[in-house]
Amino acid sequence: MTDPLVTVEKLRIGATTDSGRKVEIIKGVDFEIAPGEIVALIGESGSGKTTIALSLMGHTRTGCKIEGGTIRIGDCDMTAMSNRARAALRGTEVSYVPQSAAAAFNPSKRIMDQVIEIAAIHELMPRAEAETKAVELFRALALPDADTIGQRYPHQVSGGQLQRLSAAMALIGDPKLVIFDEPTTALDVTTQIEVLRAFKSVMRAGGIAGVYVSHDLAVVAQIADRIIVLKGGEIQEVGGAEQILNAPRDAYTKQLLAAFEPVPHQPEEQPAQAAKPKPVLEVFDLCAGYGAIRNGEPAAKILKDVSFKIERGRNLGVIGESGSGKSTLARAVAGILPAYRGGVIVDGTEMKPDLKDRSKAELRRMQMVFQLADTALNPAHSIGAILARPLTFYEGLRGKAREARVTELLDMVHLPASLRHRLPGELSGGQKQRVNLARALAAKPELILCDEITSALDTVVAAAILELLKELQRELGLSYMFISHDLSTVEAICDDVLVMYKGEVVEALPAATMSSEATHPYSRLLISSVPKLDTGWLAGLEQDPELVAQFANR
């Protein structure tokens, strides 16, 4: 066996909080990376995966400090070096691809100048040579117009292209190790494939070792040779990708895998009596958009003639990539963005397009839960006050009765009653999302519009929220309109699925047979782009390139 490229021994990283308390973030981590090997660090948020990845460059985020252990890359001891010596290694020995390429590029400089910056800083080669090399890298990363793309500004290329360009930036100095920090998390599934492929082929061709930080096991399975599972700053399990996926030994790894496996949704048994034949929500020819309104139509039209129905007690999933109008649909249905044409019928009553014209009773029936749990809760109000307000607003509850109902609501979402004195800032992400759900439930709604409610959560936490949604549905007879870009969550909770593309519904079909029966080319592309827990999936994936070019905005 060859000498390892990277050796990390007994690494400990700590931080001092604002209140002066010491916390240990990384608690003694050991691992090695062989030359040319790609190792994935996987774990939930707060598990220390990014902290470890950054420490490989000898860097820690502000406030954190490497407190013990050694990190060796090649012959260099990163922990013992001076800052100046470390800076000399960055870009030439180790380089970094950040999560948000859009934030990593300077919007006022041309892409080429930024890509070859490393070569210029370290004086590796003359400018012309660096530019030729950059173009070669662009080609290797399968970027279109490789010769001229460098002359553009960052806002003139798509998100997936920008992410590949930031990889080119990292690779220009011929590093031995590249750190990828969740580089595809912010991308659509269809784009993600292209980016993953490009990364994989470049790394293979150059024999470069990599550290791939991600929370998504399926993505990691495609690119990594070995997987390190982290939790709370400690390694839970290390193993080959195949072994981790197929024969996990650690309990936490098993939990992660279980959260990933979609549990097919069992439709609720409909009561035989046809007492309420009306659908809980019916939408016809809905058109909505943004911008100044001229002749009754807004400047930017987003939704085009959307029609669908949700039967009582059933769940509808809405899928599509970013920009397809999923969230706009939810906002138009809720009346936050008034539709300019078409109609929304809730339980047989037609709603006014603008929510200002809807009555309290109409508003009560339909509640919305947002993606970002923390911005949806007023940081200045206690949880108790947040939950009490809809009770006072819709039902006029006060005093003891209201207090009792708040406790009951917290209990419904499996939170302790003592939480009601806390502020939202003192809760975890999953708890916040539960409070959001409880607030929606406070109105005793018939329909809850869920806008990507699990997207910002860790896999295990998200799975628990989905379980909760199902349980609430059984108990309260709710219906959900579930918007998501994640097909497995949709599969786990929905009865029917709408596939949206550029503001139009391209296909509506039952969720259970979604992957086998989709006929529209776009839905087929979308469904086939979802990574599977199988190391050979990316290599074996065949997509019609014309189809890809037609629908994915690359």
Added chain:
Amino acid sequence: MMAEYQTTTAAKDAPKPKGPGWSFNWVGRIGLAIMLFWGLVAFVGPWLAPHPPGEIVDWDYFGPVSGDYWMGTDYLGRDIFSRILMGARYTVGIALAAVTLACTLGVILGMIAAVAGGWFDMVLSRLLDAFNGIPSLLFGLVVVAAVGSSIPVLILTLTAIYMPGSYRFARALAVNVNTMDFVTVARARGESTRYLILQEIFPNILGPVLADLGLRFVFIVLVLSGLSFLGLGVQPPNADWGGLVRENIEGLSLGAPAVIFPSVAIASLTISVNMFIDNLPTKIRDRSE
């Protein structure tokens, strides 16, 4: 992990400890103490003053600190100590009233404009922008020339001068908060504009707004002294502190206490206001975090 979680819940189950949220550090307390001191002086000053403010008590001008005249005498030989005690009423009273009015009005209008948007926002914003273009002293000159100088007129003039800035500031903050999801949730619930402004937005802009109030207070004290200098502010023989500094400024080269003590009074008041506001109880200041 588990044990840690349980202890924190246990701690939360106990009756909420009172105090920590409202207590504030000693810098803030000193600030508050000085503010209260000047407030008290403004109330009881006329009874404490050894001489009437306009009485010429010394034949010498710019007299030194002495047993009779604790803070020396001014350019006409009047007792500075008495004049500062009398001036407190004008400076503290007028500046506090004006800054409170200006910020209250500005913040309320700013929040309404941010939430209502549309033509209300546009008309109000442009109107106040145009108003901002008038130099403040010129505006004061015109108003006082038109209706004459009196304390209510001074307060309202200063309010009018400083309200547009406060409005702009509050509007900018409120526009940011207004786009947050929790405001959308409240709006989707069908809440009135009044509720949105008072319950959802106001608590989240309170910290910066208070800091702005402290700054504005200092400016108002300065403009008030400027108006007095032009003869438009507090009318002789009374004078506000800024006026005292201005009328005795020639004494500076003589090292006269007549110019030092009013300056110290202004400095102590403005600094204490800012010390207090910068160290407000975390319960008020850090709500948005």
